[in-house]
Amino acid sequence: MIKTKINMQAQPNTISANGDYAIETRQLNVYYGSFLAVKDANIKIERQKITAIIGPSGSGKSTILRSFNRMNELVPTARTEGEVLFGGQNIYNLEVDPVEVRRRIGMVFQKPNPFPKSIYENVAWGARINGFKGDLDALVEESLRRAALWREVNDKLNQSGLSLSGGQQQRLCIARAIAVRPEIILMDEPASALDPIATLKIEELMRDLARNYTIIVVTHNMQQAARVSDFTAFLTMDDDRAGILVEFGQTNQIFTNPREQRTEDYITGRFG
Amino acid sequence: MSLDYISDLESEAEEKFERIGEFELNTGRRHGISRLWFFIFRASTVFGIIVLAALLLNISNNAFGYVVVLNQVEPETLAVDGVPLEELPKEAMVEIFASNVSSGLYRRFDNEKPFAERSRQDVLNLVEDWVINPQVERTWSLYESLFMRQQISTEFENNFEHGELVFRSWVSSEFFTSPQSAEPEQAGVRTAILGSLWMITITILFAFPTGVAAAIYLEEYASDNFFNRIIQTNINNLAGVPSIIYGLLGLAIFVRLLEPFTSGAAFGQTIDAATANGRTILSAGLTLGLLILPLIIINAQEAIRAVPSTIRQASYGIGATRWQTVWNHVLPSAISGILTGTILAISRAVGETAPLVVIGASTFITIDPSGPFSKFTALPIQVYQWTVRPQAEFRNIAAAAIIVLLILLLSLNTSAVWLRNRFGRRL
Numbered sequence: 001m002i003k004t005k006i007n008m009q010a011q012p013n014t015i016s017a018n019g020d021y022a023i024e025t026r027q028l029n030v031y032y033g034s035f036l037a038v039k040d041a042n043i044k045i046e047r048q049k050i051t052a053i054i055g056p057s058g059s060g061k062s063t064i065l066r067s068f069n070r071m072n073e074l075v076p077t078a079r080t081e082g083e084v085l086f087g088g089q090n091i092y093n094l095e096v097d098p099v100e101v102r103r104r105i106g107m108v109f110q111k112p113n114p115f116p117k118s119i120y121e122n123v124a125w126g127a128r129i130n131g132f133k134g135d136l137d138a139l140v141e142e143s144l145r146r147a148a149l150w151r152e153v154n155d156k157l158n159q160s161g162l163s164l165s166g167g168q169q170q171r172l173c174i175a176r177a178i179a180v181r182p183e184i185i186l187m188d189e190p191a192s193a194l195d196p197i198a199t200l201k202i203e204e205l206m207r208d209l210a211r212n213y214t215i216i217v218v219t220h221n222m223q224q225a226a227r228v229s230d231f232t233a234f235l236t237m238d239d240d241r242a243g244i245l246v247e248f249g250q251t252n253q254i255f256t257n258p259r260e261q262r263t264e265d266y267i268t269g270r271f272g
Numbered sequence: 273m274s275l276d277y278i279s280d281l282e283s284e285a286e287e288k289f290e291r292i293g294e295f296e297l298n299t300g301r302r303h304g305i306s307r308l309w310f311f312i313f314r315a316s317t318v319f320g321i322i323v324l325a326a327l328l329l330n331i332s333n334n335a336f337g338y339v340v341v342l343n344q345v346e347p348e349t350l351a352v353d354g355v356p357l358e359e360l361p362k363e364a365m366v367e368i369f370a371s372n373v374s375s376g377l378y379r380r381f382d383n384e385k386p387f388a389e390r391s392r393q394d395v396l397n398l399v400e401d402w403v404i405n406p407q408v409e410r411t412w413s414l415y416e417s418l419f420m421r422q423q424i425s426t427e428f429e430n431n432f433e434h435g436e437l438v439f440r441s442w443v444s445s446e447f448f449t450s451p452q453s454a455e456p457e458q459a460g461v462r463t464a465i466l467g468s469l470w471m472i473t474i475t476i477l478f479a480f481p482t483g484v485a486a487a488i489y490l491e492e493y494a495s496d497n498f499f500n501r502i503i504q505t506n507i508n509n510l511a512g513v514p515s516i517i518y519g520l521l522g523l524a525i526f527v528r529l530l531e532p533f534t535s536g537a538a539f540g541q542t543i544d545a546a547t548a549n550g551r552t553i554l555s556a557g558l559t560l561g562l563l564i565l566p567l568i569i570i571n572a573q574e575a576i577r578a579v580p581s582t583i584r585q586a587s588y589g590i591g592a593t594r595w596q597t598v599w600n601h602v603l604p605s606a607i608s609g610i611l612t613g614t615i616l617a618i619s620r621a622v623g624e625t626a627p628l629v630v631i632g633a634s635t636f637i638t639i640d641p642s643g644p645f646s647k648f649t650a651l652p653i654q655v656y657q658w659t660v661r662p663q664a665e666f667r668n669i670a671a672a673a674i675i676v677l678l679i680l681l682l683s684l685n686t687s688a689v690w691l692r693n694r695f696g697r698r699l
Contacts (some may be wrong), residue, residue, distance in 0.1 A: 074588060076496055103591030113582035115601060125600065126590035173586070180590050 021085075022047045022184055022214035023068055023105070028082040030063050030072060037063045039242040041082075043233055045184075050206060050215045052225035052251065055235035056266065060243020061218040064235070065186050068216065069105035070098040086184075103130050106177035110189040112169035114161030114176070119144075119153050122172055126180045139179055146212075147175035148205050167198025171205065178209075185209065187217040191224065203228045213228040222267060226255050234263045284301040331678075334671030335442045337417040338424055342435040344405040345372065355629075357399065362392040365399055372403040401458055408457055408665050409435060451638040452649070456665035459658075461676050466620060466640050467553065467633075467648035470678065474557025474644060475621050476562065480614055482561075483568030487610075490569070491576040492598050511566035520570035520629030522559025527631050529552055536645030551632035554644040559627050564617035571613020608692045615688040620682055625652040651677040 021044045030040040038060040045051050053061045063072065068270070070091060072078040083090040114122050121206050123140045132139065144150040149171040153164070161172050170190060177185055187206070191199040206215055206228050219225050225232055232254040234247045247254060247263045258264045275474075350357045350368055357365070366387050370378050381387070381398065400406075412424055417439065428437045450460025486507075494500040527550035532538040535548035578601050587597040603610075634649050634655065635657045642647045651673060658670035 006367065069589070071585065071589065099591050099593050102589055107585075107589035109582060109585060109589070111582060113580075113586045115583065115586065116605065126592070129593075129596045129600070130591050176586070176590060 003019070022046055023216075024085045025064070025067070026083040026085065028064070028067060028080070028084060030060070030067055031077075031079040031081075032075065033077040036240070036242040037240065038067070039244050040245075043245060043248055045214060045216055046231060047214050048210060048212070049230040050217060050228055051231040051233065052229035053216065053218045053233045053235060054220075054222060054225050054266075055246075056237065057220075058241070058243070059235040060235050061186050062233055063243065065188055065216060065218050066107075066186070067228075068186055069102045069107060071102070073098060080097050103180050105180055105184040106176055106180060106182035106188060106189045106222045108170070108173050108185060108190045112166055112173055113171050114164070116160065116162055116168050116210045119160045119161050119164070119172060120157040123179045126176055130180050132180075133227050143175040143179040144172075146178050146209065147171045148201065148208070149175055165198070167194050167201060170194060170198070172201060174205065174209075178213075182213065184214040184216065186216060189218055189220060190219060199224070222255075224252060228247060234258075234266065236259075236262055236266065289554050300335045321530060329675050332669050333414045335675055336414045336670050337440065337668075338412045338437060339408045339440045340410040340428060340432050340435045341406045341436055341440075342409045342432070344407065345403055346434075347404055350399070350403070350562040358396065362390075362395055365392070365395045369395065369399050369403060372399075377402065390645050403465075406457060408440075410442075411664055411668060412579060424668055443675050444666045446674055447669070448676070451640070452636055452654070453638070454636075456658075456663060456669050458575065461651065461654060461673050463637055463640055464649050464654040464673070465676065465680065468650045468677075470553045470641050470644065470646075470648065471557045472622055472684070474554060475560040476618060478558055478561035479565050479568055479617070479621075483565050483614075484572050484610060486565075486569045487572030487576055488598055488603075490596065491573050492602065498694060507569050511570055514626075514627040515563055516630060518559055518563040520628030521562065522555060522631045526555035526558050529554075534645075536643075539645075551634075551647060552645050552647045553633055553641055556628055556633060556648065557644070558648070559631055560621040560624060563624065563627060564621050567620070568614055571617065572606070572610045575613065577611025578609060579605040585687055603693075607695045611688060611692040611695065615685055615692075616689070619685060622681055622684065623652055623677065625656055628653050629656070651680065 024044045025041050028038060028043075029036060041060075041064055043064070053064060055061050066072045067080055067084060068086075070080075072080060080092055084092060086101070086105065089096065091098075102117040115125065116237065118127065120140055123143050125135050127136065127139055141150060142152075144153060149168060152168060153159075153172075156163075161169065164172060170193075174185070174190075190206075191202045194202065203224060206217065209215060212229075217225075217229065229251045231249065232251045233245060235243050236246050238244045247258060247260045249259075254263060255267060258267060273381060281306070323687075348355050349526045352360060352368075357368075360368075366645055386442075387395065410427075416424065425437065428435075446458075447460045448465070449462055450458060451463045452461075453459040490507075526534045531550040534552050534555040536552070536554075546697075583601050583605065584597055587601050590598070628650055633653045634647050635653060637647060637649050639646075655673045655677065657669050658673060
């Protein structure tokens with residue numbers, strides 16, 4: 001057994017002393033070619049809270065999420081305008097390295113996508129390539145514990161990550177994201193490919209993780225947003241099909257007392 | 273009342289739906305067409321197998337069969353005091369050799385390597401080749417040898433007083449180990465096999481890394497702009513350029529322009545005055561490398577494109593650089609596809625003849641290639657050269673050389689498949 005417990009606390013807030021928020025967008029516009037996918041989004045994400053992004057298909061939920069760690073750049077035609085402030089700095093500034101941004105703002109994807117490597121390697125690889133110096137075994141164990149997967153896999157760390165069930169794979173992906181010690185974890189419909197029980201586990205896990213990390217989750221499932229999130233952002237499409245942020249606030253308020261008619265229509269199922 | 277109303281509505285909608293049209297299932301006809309295509313597909317496969325079998329039969333037909341061997345001097349007459357030739361001491365053999373061949377020939381072999389230094393087996397081979405000098409007088413094909421035994425023995429008894437009727441496999445261990453010779457009975461493919469192996473090694477060393485690197489660049493780095501699209505189109509077209517054109521390119525660039533390098537002069541190689549030019553293994557290997565480069569690039573691109581983008585996203589998502597993503601995830605996933613494409617490309621290169629003819633592979637050469645700066649011959653060149661000879665026996669050894677070429681191809685492919693399975697078995 002590995003005895004050493006390492007300090008896995010997310011980076012102290014002093015780094016981002018300039019901003020009161022974990023991450024913040026200002027007048028964010030994202031284009032795919034000439035198509036405007038997200039228009040003038042202003043959103044402020046609270047630290048160590050879960051923020052849910054909800055909205056109908058095509059409203060730019062995933063696009064906004066991916067703009068938080070510059071993953072949109074992997075799409076050749078994507079173009080971003082406006083600012084995304086992280087630690088008081090616009091991550092789209094020329095001198096900012098997207099590799100460093102993605103290390104500090106991790107991501108979990110819709111479909112579980114573990115590497116075709118061993119469970120251990122899945123978790124350890126990210127740390128290793130980011131120059132981790134220390135007890136790698138302990139890091140792997142702690143990351144898997146935080147992802148609530150350790151007890152299920154501790155006797156088969158050398159098996160392929162692909163041999164796990166869908167829900168376990170998704171938790172492995174969360175462990176993989178945790179292992180590089182991010183401050184923010186982006187989750188793009190993390191439970192949509194899972195059965196209800198696995199979904200429940202992921203949701204419980206998200207609540208646990210929110211004690212140490214800021215979590216932003218895109219979801220189609222409004223019950224899920226209501227259950228797990230502290231804040232909710234509602235996006236929809238305007239007339240030219242660009243995604244716009246309609247309302248952003250405490251989850252309670254959004255679901256019980258929305259200010260906007262469009263939010264209410266969507267939440268009550270009259271639209272979308 | 274309201275329920276009736278609903279059911280009325282439903283039946284009305286149902287009727288309307290049915291009025292749109294009817295189904296004519298016609299399953300018999302549909303299954304018939306299905307079966308017809310099944311037979312067409314199977315017939316195509318069977319046709320392919322038949323053609324392949326015909327090819328192999330045709331080659332074997334020439335490579336094996338009865339021959340009449342006529343010795344110039346019967347070995348029994350060479351026995352000294354009742355001791356047969358094979359058991360004589362070396363000195364006695366040298367004596368036999370000296371007394372049965374011209375003094376010029378004796379001096380030639382003595383100059384090549386003095387008889388005092390030659391081994392007993394070596395001298396025995398010389399005696400067998402030059403004194404006994406077995407000549408194939410008549411050959412029969414494998415088909416005749418198997419099904420027309422009677423006619424063969426009758427013909428043999430009627431036409432040949434001396435000589436021996438033996439079943440000969442033209443593919444034999446001597447065929448593998450002997451160098452080229454003007455006598456078909458003694459000619460072998462050792463120089464050609466070594467030439468082919470040297471050449472293909474250079475081809476692989478040149479084309480594989482270059483091709484895979486280009487494929488990685490085009491798939492993972494290059495943006496989708498006008499310039500890169502032109503490059504891509506050109507690569508696709510180059511894959512279809514006839515091989516003889518590559519031969520001309522190789523002649524112009526490697527043999528002529530880069531002669532100081534391909535002949536080895538720039539690296540301080542002493543060059544045989546008669547062949548002091550760039551017609552070396554190096555030139556041939558590089559030319560074949562150019563020939564298969566587009567194939568390797570295209571196949572490697574396909575393999576890289578088949579790696580799911582979710583893997584790349586996962587890698588970038590935890591802060592990996594492009595190179596870390598390519599090296600740790602894309603390449604391991606794509607490697608078996610890349611190797612499969614490379615195997616196919618190399619198989620093609622091994623069998624290429626036209627470019628080698630153009631860049632000047634030697635057709636008659638008895639010295640083993642000693643390195644990349646040697647003049648050389650290759651198996652397909654040897655086959656080509658033997659098939660155009662008028663003597664029947666050369667057709668037999670050409671068939672034997674084809675079998676050797678097929679064996680070489682098969683073993684290259686097998687080792688590549690083994691490599692692929694080894695690399696591909698990463699969880």
